[in-house]
Structures are given as C-alpha cells and as structure tokens.
Amino acid sequence: MQRLSRLRIPLKTHSETVRGFVKSAAMGDKKGSGSRVLNIDNMNPNVKVMEYAVRGPLVIRAGQIEEELQKGTSKKLFNQVIRANIGDCHAVGQTPLPFLRxxxxxxxxxxxxxxxxxxxDVRDRVNRILDGCRGHSIGSYTDxxxxxxxxxxxxxxxxxxxxxxxxxHTDIFLCGGASDGIKSILKLLMTEEPGRQAGVMIPIPQYPLYTATIAExxxxxVPYYLDEANKWALDVPDLERAVKExxxxxxxxxxxxxxxxxxxxxxxxxQNIEDVIKFAKKNHLFILADEVYQHNIYAKGxxxxxxxxxxxxxxxxxxxxxxxxxxxxxxxxMGECGFRGGYCEAVNLDPDVRAMLLKFLSAKLCPNVPGQCAIEVVVNPPKQGEPSYDLxxxxKNKVLGDLATKAKMTTQILNSIDGITCNEVMGAMYAFPKITIPQKAIDQAKTKGMQPDAFFCFELLEETGICVVPGSGFGQREGTFHFRTTILPPVDQIKMMLDKLKEFYAAFVHKYK
Structure with missing residues (x-):
C-alpha cells in the first residue's frame, strides 16, 4: 500500500531556496512564542501533512524569479517565466467571454x-438571477x-x-468551484469509528486536491493506478488489487x-465507465465523478x-x-477560475443523509453569489436566435479550437523528444509525459534530498523559465518519472515553450549522462 506520505512531496525535499523560504517563515517573530496558544507543535496535525503540488515550492521559486526579472537583478538567459503549472486560463492570456462578464x-x-x-438576452439572464435574490440584489444571502x-x-x-x-434541481447544490463541492461530499463520507478511517479510492496520478483533503x-x-500503457484508462484488476490490499x-x-x-x-x-460502475456496486462504494473538463474533448473519436x-x-x-x-x-x-463557481449533483442519497447535507451547507451560509451568476451562463448560454448567440x-469555438490545436501540438512535440513519451492529450488541459532521467541526475537529486523529477523541474525552471509540476506531486508508479504541463499558453508561446523544453532536455541528459 502506497500511503499518503509517499503520495506527496515533503517541503524539505526541495531546493535550498525553498528551504530558506520555509525556514524564514517558520522563524518569524520568536518573541513570546512560548506563551502562544497555537504553535507548530500543537496545531492540527492533519493540516501539517497537507500538500498541494500545483502551488508548491516550484511556484514559489517561479514567483521569486519573476520578481528578479522585474527588478533587473536576474542574470537569467530568459526574460519571462512561463507558468505551465496550473490550469488558470485567463492568467496566461485567454480572453474572457463578453456574454458571461x-x-x-x-x-x-x-x-x-x-x-x-x-x-x-443579457437582461434576461440578469433578471432571472435577480428574481431569485432577496431584495433583488446579489448582495443578499442566497439559499x-x-x-x-x-x-x-x-x-x-x-x-x-x-x-x-x-x-x-433538489439534487443540486451550488458551490465555490468544484473543489468546495467535492470537499462537502467527502466530509459526509468520513467516519469517527476508532481505528477505522474512511477509505477513499483515488486515481494515481491524481489531482492533489484529493490527497490534500484526505489528509485534512x-x-x-487507497490509491489505484491508471494504466499508462492503455491511454491512462482505469484498470479494473488494479482496482481489485487496491481493495484487496x-x-x-x-x-x-x-x-x-x-x-x-x-x-x-x-x-x-x-465501456470503461461501465466497468467502474460495476466495480463500485460490487464493492458498495459511493462514486465521486469529477467532470469539470466535460467541454474539453479534443481527440478524434x-x-x-x-x-x-x-x-x-x-x-x-x-x-x-x-x-x-x-x-x-x-x-x-470559460476559464473563469476567480469567480469560484460550480455545482454538485448528488443523486440517490438517503433522505436522512440529504437532510444532514443541507444542515451542513446551511452552516456555510451560501455559495459565492457572483460565482453562481457565472455558472448560470455556463448552463444557460445564449440560444440560437438570441442577440448574443453568434459572438x-x-x-467558444475559438477557445476550444485553439486548445485542440495545442493538445495535438503538445503530444507531437513531446513524443519527438528522445527519452520522453506522452499519451495523446485527449481532453482536459494537461499533458503528463514520462521522462527518462539519467542515473547521475537521480544520484544528484538524492544528495539534495529531492525527488528526481522535482530536481529535473527545478533545473528546467532555473535554466528556461518554464514552470511545470513534477509527477511525484500527483503520484506515479515506483521507478517512473513524469511532469505535468498545461496546454493553456497561446499557440505561439506553447510552441516556443515546447521547443525550449526539447533543447533543455537534450542538454540535461548530456550533462548527467
């Protein structure tokens, strides 16, 4: 069993720069620390073990480099940091949709x-929203x-x-992005039975929200491995293995x-989904389906x-x-990350559990109301014949068309690099290529207390300004190394980024051969 401690990257395993950052933050103002009610030793231990790779030490260092470049104190051979670490569409140049805004x-x-x-049609959506608001204002609490x-x-x-x-609609609750809804459902599934923690099966590789929340x-x-040799499909025999173990x-x-x-x-x-549903029924499991990328489908067929x-x-x-x-x-x-809009549809809940869910949600007062307005546009967009429909x-087609182009380009260029292989980017916004890391680089990483793929990603950042996330932050099979990159930067920038990556990898392999 690969426990949580192996699924995260402890902060101490990263660069000296990050160690210095953490040390200075931890030192802080020591005056009177002995009289404080809360300190690092008595705080919630579950929070201390949480990790969130996509905003981890690499991103901290990327921010420092950006500041150095702005001040002119950097001696780097590049003039910008390319943030390919997180699915933040507008941050890398996607234009907001006028109708939604x-x-x-x-x-x-x-x-x-x-x-x-x-x-x-804008007025129509606004009136529909305000008709559901007390005082006809989104400044009021909603249900x-x-x-x-x-x-x-x-x-x-x-x-x-x-x-x-x-x-x-009574099965639906709105939430602060999908993350908030996911955490609400996971909280219902927890148990206080002594010695019997709630077990949650999570895919490996996984989005770090899940390991972070499970730790919290x-x-x-309970990790199960996606089948990299079969387009990252869910592998039922490995699901059975995870249950057995x-x-x-x-x-x-x-x-x-x-x-x-x-x-x-x-x-x-x-067929794969049907197999998973059968597995879940056989093992009496609640299914959490994270379907936030349902519009992002690119691969033919x-x-x-x-x-x-x-x-x-x-x-x-x-x-x-x-x-x-x-x-x-x-x-x-849409790419409207900052609005924090989302929904959860929870079907077939026990009526008593549903009542407890409503009670739990009521303690949070209400979801972010501008986010609710944004989700209204997603589920009720302009219809044919309405004035905003054509634009x-x-x-919409421009955004999705560009993403499809970048998905194909990313797959092709990564697979053209000797030592790197990548499954087709069929959907979502990411590629997760497997990389070969020379033994000398692996040994060098160990001397620094780092995971080999984190070592690779730090060198990539320092030499090229490209910020990606090491595969160890998502989980991966023992002995394999990956990184995650988004496909979000503009077409010309992502082509330049991948070309720089190709050049860097060749130099990296030569350096540590």
Whole structure:
C-alpha cells in the first residue's frame, strides 16, 4: 500500500531556496512564542501533512524569479517565466467571454443594463438571477444550496446533456468551484469509528486536491493506478488489487474518478465507465465523478460520457447507486477560475443523509453569489436566435479550437523528444509525459534530498523559465518519472515553450549522462 506520505512531496525535499523560504517563515517573530496558544507543535496535525503540488515550492521559486526579472537583478538567459503549472486560463492570456462578464456585471450593477444598452438576452439572464435574490440584489444571502432559478437551469442543462435523463434541481447544490463541492461530499463520507478511517479510492496520478483533503480530514487514501500503457484508462484488476490490499485497513467508502483526466488528459470510454460502475456496486462504494473538463474533448473519436448517463443506461440494478458529480466555471471554454463557481449533483442519497447535507451547507451560509451568476451562463448560454448567440459561439469555438490545436501540438512535440513519451492529450488541459532521467541526475537529486523529477523541474525552471509540476506531486508508479504541463499558453508561446523544453532536455541528459 502506497500511503499518503509517499503520495506527496515533503517541503524539505526541495531546493535550498525553498528551504530558506520555509525556514524564514517558520522563524518569524520568536518573541513570546512560548506563551502562544497555537504553535507548530500543537496545531492540527492533519493540516501539517497537507500538500498541494500545483502551488508548491516550484511556484514559489517561479514567483521569486519573476520578481528578479522585474527588478533587473536576474542574470537569467530568459526574460519571462512561463507558468505551465496550473490550469488558470485567463492568467496566461485567454480572453474572457463578453456574454458571461456582461451577465455577472449586470447582476452586480443592474443600472448598467440601460446605461450600456446591454443585449436582451443579457437582461434576461440578469433578471432571472435577480428574481431569485432577496431584495433583488446579489448582495443578499442566497439559499444555502444556491439560487433556486439557477439550480433549475443546472438541472435542465444536465438533462439536455444526458439525452433527456431527468435531473431534479433538489439534487443540486451550488458551490465555490468544484473543489468546495467535492470537499462537502467527502466530509459526509468520513467516519469517527476508532481505528477505522474512511477509505477513499483515488486515481494515481491524481489531482492533489484529493490527497490534500484526505489528509485534512484524517481519512485513508487507497490509491489505484491508471494504466499508462492503455491511454491512462482505469484498470479494473488494479482496482481489485487496491481493495484487496486495503479493505482490512480502513472502512472503504468511496471511489474518485476524474474524467476527462487531470493530470493525464485522458477521456474514458463508455465501456470503461461501465466497468467502474460495476466495480463500485460490487464493492458498495459511493462514486465521486469529477467532470469539470466535460467541454474539453479534443481527440478524434473521443466523447464525454457522464457517469450519471452511463449509470442510468445500465438498468434498474444500477440506477439507484449513490453518485455525486461536479462541474465548474473554472475550466471548459470559460476559464473563469476567480469567480469560484460550480455545482454538485448528488443523486440517490438517503433522505436522512440529504437532510444532514443541507444542515451542513446551511452552516456555510451560501455559495459565492457572483460565482453562481457565472455558472448560470455556463448552463444557460445564449440560444440560437438570441442577440448574443453568434459572438458567443464564435468565442467558444475559438477557445476550444485553439486548445485542440495545442493538445495535438503538445503530444507531437513531446513524443519527438528522445527519452520522453506522452499519451495523446485527449481532453482536459494537461499533458503528463514520462521522462527518462539519467542515473547521475537521480544520484544528484538524492544528495539534495529531492525527488528526481522535482530536481529535473527545478533545473528546467532555473535554466528556461518554464514552470511545470513534477509527477511525484500527483503520484506515479515506483521507478517512473513524469511532469505535468498545461496546454493553456497561446499557440505561439506553447510552441516556443515546447521547443525550449526539447533543447533543455537534450542538454540535461548530456550533462548527467
């Protein structure tokens, strides 16, 4: 069993620069520290073991280099840092969709609808939002599960997406991005039974939110390995292996599936999803389907199949299974990370559990209201014949078309590098190539107390300004090394970035051969 401690990168394993940063932060003002109620020794231990690779030490160093470049104190051979470490679309140049911004702005300041002569379909969405707000203002608290009109529009969106399968708005709650919804459902699954932590099956590689949350909640991570040799598909024999090895160590309660995949960029086939659903039923598991990249499908022949749609196609034996699926405004073609808008649809919950979920959500008062406005646009976009439709579709298709071009380019260039292999970027916003690291570099990394792929990524950053995330931050099979890069920078910049990566890797291999 690969426990959580092996799935994260301890801060102490990174560069001297980061060690210095952490040391200075920890030292702080020592005056009177002995009289403080809270210190590093008595604080919540679950928080201390949390790690979040995509905002880890490499990103700290990238920020320092950017500051050095701005001040002119850097002696680097590059003039900018390329942040390919996180799926933050607008941060790397994606243009906001006018319709979405008009609706959110109009909801925040309705007077501008007339002053700026906003289109009728913008006014329609704004009025629908405000009609669900107390005092006709998004400055008021909404219901703890979100604005009712928006929840109804989410249900309509899901039903249309899934070919007419019914969706009930009472199964939907709005949340601060998908992450907030995921954490809410995971919290329901925790157990306080002594010696029996809640076991959550997570894919390896995985998005670090899951290991971080599992650590925070003192749960038990049960890793299963995606099949790199088969386009990162879920491998049922390995799922069975994970259960066999860990069932006696925890109260196994749930399985997390990310589709399309992060960090791997795969898109699961319908058959693969059916196999996973059968596995979950056999092992009495709650399914968490992270489907935030459902609009991001690029590979020829690939198609997004929601877990709910597949589950409902498998007959009454499976139709009653517990499933929570998640969507966000942060990805897709919108890329509106900062609004923190999202939703969760949780179906087939026990009525008493549903009541406890509502009670838990009510303690958080309500989701971020501008984020709710943004998710309204995602699920209720302009319709054909409405004044904003043509421009909206043009912008949407441009974003997704560029991403498809960059996915293909990234796959091709990475696979052209001797010593690097990469599965096709079928969807999402990332590539997760496998890299060969010379033994001399592995040995050098050990002397610095670093993972070999972290050592590689730090050298890449220092020499080229390219900031990616080491595969050890996501988990990987023993003896393999990877890194995750986004495909988000503009087409010309990502071509330049990949060419620089190719040149750097050749020099790196030569240096440590």
């Amino acid at each position: 008009q609706v959110v702005a109009g909801a925040a300041y309705p007077d501008m609808l007339d002053k700026m002569n906003m289109p009728l 703890s599960v979100g604005i009712d009109n928006i929840r109804k529009d989410v249900a309509s969106y899901i039903s249309k997406r899934d070919g007419g399968i019914a969706s009930n 909640y003192n749960a038990f991570p 860990n069932a006696s160590k925890c109260d196994l309660r749930a399985i997390v599936v990310i589709n399309p995949g992060n960090p791997t960029g795969q898109v699961l086939s319908k 690939s198609e997004f199949h929601s877990f709910k749609k597949v589950l409902n196609s498998m007959g009454p034996e499976y139709a009653g299974m517990e499933l929570a699926s998640f969507m966000s405004t942060s990805k897709g073609y 909206f579709m043009q912008d």
